Amino acid sequence: MQTATTLYHPVMTDAGLLAAEPVTAIDEFGQTRDGQIAAERSLTVYLDKREVLTLMTLGTQPELLVLGWLRNQRLVPDINHIKAIQVDWETESAAVTTFNGIEDLDTKLGHKTVTTGCGQGTMFGSLMDDLDKIQLPQVHLHQSLIYSLLHALNEYNDVYRRAGAVHGCALCQGTDILRFVEDVGRHNAVDAIAGYMWLNDTPGHDKIFYTTGRLTSEMIIKVAQMGIPVLLSRSGATKMGLDLARKVGVTLIARAKGQHFLIYNGADQFDFDAKPARKPVSRPTHVEHARS
Amino acid sequence: MQTATTLYHPVMTDAGLLAAEPVTAIDEFGQTRDGQIAAERSLTVYLDKREVLTLMTLGTQPELLVLGWLRNQRLVPDINHIKAIQVDWETESAAVTTFNGIEDLDTKLGHKTVTTGCGQGTMFGSLMDDLDKIQLPQVHLHQSLIYSLLHALNEYNDVYRRAGAVHGCALCQGTDILRFVEDVGRHNAVDAIAGYMWLNDTPGHDKIFYTTGRLTSEMIIKVAQMGIPVLLSRSGATKMGLDLARKVGVTLIARAKGQHFLIYNGADQFDFDAKPARKPVSRPTHVEHARS
Numbered sequence: 292m293q294t295a296t297t298l299y300h301p302v303m304t305d306a307g308l309l310a311a312e313p314v315t316a317i318d319e320f321g322q323t324r325d326g327q328i329a330a331e332r333s334l335t336v337y338l339d340k341r342e343v344l345t346l347m348t349l350g351t352q353p354e355l356l357v358l359g360w361l362r363n364q365r366l367v368p369d370i371n372h373i374k375a376i377q378v379d380w381e382t383e384s385a386a387v388t389t390f391n392g393i394e395d396l397d398t399k400l401g402h403k404t405v406t407t408g409c410g411q412g413t414m415f416g417s418l419m420d421d422l423d424k425i426q427l428p429q430v431h432l433h434q435s436l437i438y439s440l441l442h443a444l445n446e447y448n449d450v451y452r453r454a455g456a457v458h459g460c461a462l463c464q465g466t467d468i469l470r471f472v473e474d475v476g477r478h479n480a481v482d483a484i485a486g487y488m489w490l491n492d493t494p495g496h497d498k499i500f501y502t503t504g505r506l507t508s509e510m511i512i513k514v515a516q517m518g519i520p521v522l523l524s525r526s527g528a529t530k531m532g533l534d535l536a537r538k539v540g541v542t543l544i545a546r547a548k549g550q551h552f553l554i555y556n557g558a559d560q561f562d563f564d565a566k567p568a569r570k571p572v573s574r575p576t577h578v579e580h581a582r583s
Numbered sequence: 584m585q586t587a588t589t590l591y592h593p594v595m596t597d598a599g600l601l602a603a604e605p606v607t608a609i610d611e612f613g614q615t616r617d618g619q620i621a622a623e624r625s626l627t628v629y630l631d632k633r634e635v636l637t638l639m640t641l642g643t644q645p646e647l648l649v650l651g652w653l654r655n656q657r658l659v660p661d662i663n664h665i666k667a668i669q670v671d672w673e674t675e676s677a678a679v680t681t682f683n684g685i686e687d688l689d690t691k692l693g694h695k696t697v698t699t700g701c702g703q704g705t706m707f708g709s710l711m712d713d714l715d716k717i718q719l720p721q722v723h724l725h726q727s728l729i730y731s732l733l734h735a736l737n738e739y740n741d742v743y744r745r746a747g748a749v750h751g752c753a754l755c756q757g758t759d760i761l762r763f764v765e766d767v768g769r770h771n772a773v774d775a776i777a778g779y780m781w782l783n784d785t786p787g788h789d790k791i792f793y794t795t796g797r798l799t800s801e802m803i804i805k806v807a808q809m810g811i812p813v814l815l816s817r818s819g820a821t822k823m824g825l826d827l828a829r830k831v832g833v834t835l836i837a838r839a840k841g842q843h844f845l846i847y848n849g850a851d852q853f854d855f856d857a858k859p860a861r862k863p864v865s866r867p868t869h870v871e872h873a874r875s
Contacts, residue, residue: 312822317850319726319843320858328847331800331821347800347823434611475799475821507767508623508639529623529767530604531639551611555620558609566612 298492299371303354306378308332310351310457310473329457331475334378338366338387338396349457349474352483353378356474357385359486363513366399370489422512427520427540428496430557435565437523439466441547444501447471460484461501462493462519469493477504481513488517495519502526506545511535521557523547528555590784591663595646598670600624602643602749602765621749623767626670629678630658630685641749641766644775645670648766649677651778655805658691662781714804719812719832720788722849727857729815731758733839736793739763752776753793754785754811761785769796773805780809787811794818798837803827813849815839820847 314328332350336343336357343366348356354376361367367389374388393399443466447459458477462470462484470487474480481502488495495518502510506528512535514522521542528536528545533555536543542557550567606620624642628635628649635658640648646668653659659681666680685691735758739751750769754762754776762779766772773794780787787810794802798820804827806814813834820828820837825847828835834849842859 314822314825314847316837316845316847317853318845319855321855324845326845328825329819329821331823333823475797505767527621529621530606531623531625533606533620545608553608553610553616553618555606555608561609563611563613 298490300490301358301370301373302375302377303358304376304378306354306380307352308350308380310349329475332380333383334385335383336360336385336387339389339392340386341396346479347475348479350380351474352472352486353385355472355483355486355490356479357387357486358489359482359484360479361387362485362489363482363516364399366393366396422515422535422539425515425518425539427515427518429540429560430520430542431560431562432521432542432557433562433564436466437544437547437552438550438565440468440499440501440523441549443468444471458502458504460504462487463499463501463523464497469498477502478509478513480504481510485513485517499523505529506532506536506543508532508535511539511541511543515539515541523552590782592782593650593662593665594667594669595650596668596670598646598672599644600642600672602641621767624672625675627676628652629676630688631679631681633688638771639767640771642672643766644764644778645677647764647775647778647782648771649679649778650781651774651776652771653679654777654781655774655808656691658685658688714807714827714831717807717810717831719807719810721832721852722812722834723852723854724813724834724849725854725856728758729836729839729844730842730857732760732791732793732815733841735760736763750794750796752796754779755791755793755815756789761790769794770801770805772796773802777805777809791815797821798824798828798835800824800827803831803833803835807831807833815844 308330311327311329314326316324316326318324330349332348333345334348334353335345346356346360357376367373372389372391374390377386440463444461447461447468457473457475458480459471459473460477460480461468470484472480472483474483498519499521500514500519501523503525504510505526506522506524508529508531511522511532520540522536523544525548526545528543533543536556542560543555544552545555546553554561600622603619603621606618608616608618610616622641624640625637626640626645627637638648638652649668659665664681664683666682669678732755736753739753739760749765749767750772751763751765752769752772753760762776764772764775766775790811791813792806792811793815795817796802797818798814798816800821800823803814803824812832814828815836817840818837820835825835828848834852835847836844837847838845846853
C-alpha cells in the first residue's frame, strides 16, 4: 500500500533496446557508407490479457510508453490501479495487469473505434472533451532562458543525429532537461514523457515541453493535459494547434532553432532580454521558409 | 454502369479548402511578422451513415483522402461499390454511400480496434497480411533522372514553404509529377495519392513515389500495395522499413536533397550516370548528420 509520502510504482520490466543499428548505404558518389539506422519495433499492448493495439516504436523506453499511452487514452484513471507492465520482445508484447480490471473497457474501446483519428494517431474526440476543464498558469519567459535551453537540447537528439527518422521530445525545467525521449512516432515520444510524469507524480505547471515535431492540435491537447504551460518546437504549427493554444493558454514558440524562433501565442508575457545583434533587414516578408 | 473502356467515378463533392491562412507571429527581435500557417481540419467519416473515424487533415483534397483511406484500410474492395463521397465542412463530415453496404463491416471495424497502431496511424496488422502477395518489378534507375525529378519537385512543396507543418507526397512518372499532395499528416498525403490512383485506375509499376516524410514500415507497406517499386524521400528510414523494402523489392532512396542521397535498397540496379564532381573527402564517417 502506498502512503501520501511514498510514490507507488507498478512492477515494470526494464526492456529498453538500443535505438539504432548499423547499416550500409550507397551514396551519390556510388560509394559505400557505413552508418546507423533507427530501429522500429512492433509492440502489442495487452490490457488484462485483452489485445488492445499495436504500437510501432523505437523501443528504448517501452514501459514508459505504454504507461503514458494508457494515461493519455484515459483507459486507466489512476496509476495505483496498475499492478504491472511487462514487456517481452520475444513475443513483441506489453502485458498490462490491473488490480481490479478496467471499468467500462468495452465502452472505452468502442469509443476509440468511433472517434479515433487513426490517420492522426490518437483518441481525438475523448481528448477534446476534457479541454474545457484545463486552466494553465500564466508564465513569464525570458529569451535568454530559451536560448540556454535550446543550447542544452543540442546535446540530445542523439538518435536523430546518428540515424535520422525519429522525433525527440523533452520535459524541461528552466534549462534542466529532466527527460528526453526519441521515438519513430512523435506521439509515442509524447506518451513516454507523460508516462514518466505519471510515474513520478511530476507537476507540469513549472515545466517547458520541447519537441522536434510539428505543433498540431493533438500535440497542444496532450501538453495541456499534462498541465504544461509552455510548448517549444523546432517545427511549425497548424492553425488548429494555435487556436487550441490560445484557448487553453499554452505559450506557443515554433521554429526554434539557433537564435531564431517565432512566438505564436504568449508574446505579451515574453521578456526579449537577449535580442540578437543583427537586424532582420534581409529577411523575407513572410514568416519563414526553412524546412524542419 | 461502367464498361471495360470507361472509368467509373463515384459522385463526389469538390470541397477542397485553402491550405494556409494568414497569421501574425513575434520573432526573436520582438518584431511582428506576417505570414501563413497551415490549416488543420477535423473530418469525420460516415460509412453508410455509420460513424467510422475522425481524420485531422489539411483539407485541400478531402474526397481523394477519404477514397484512399477506404482503399488502404481495405474497408471497400472495389471502387465500383462506392456510390458517393460527399464532404460538408459545415458539419465537418464526409458521407460515404455504397450501393449495397459493406460486407462484414463490424468485423472489419472490430479488427481495426484490435490491431490498429493508433500511435502509428493505421491498420498495421491487416496491411502486413497482404504483403506476401506483392511482386514488384525490378527497376533500372538513372542518377540523372533522380536529380531531374528532385529539381522538378522543388517547384512543389508549396504549403511547406509558405506555412510549414505539412508533409508532401508525389506520384511521379519519369520526371513528370502526376499528383502532389500535402497534408498535416504524412499518412493522409499517402492515402490521398492512393485515392487518386484508385479513381483513375493508375498502375504503379512505372511510377516513383516521393515523400518528404520518414520511411517507416507503414510507408513501405502502403507504397508496395500501390504497386510502386521506387520510394524516394528527403528524410531517413527505419530498420523495419528497410527490411520490408528488401522483402518486397522496393528501391529505397533516402535523404534525397540537392545532390545528396543514400540508397538503402536497390543500388545494384542504379546507374550512377551523374556523379557530382566533388569527392566526399571531408564527409563524416557515419551516414548522415542533417536534419530533415
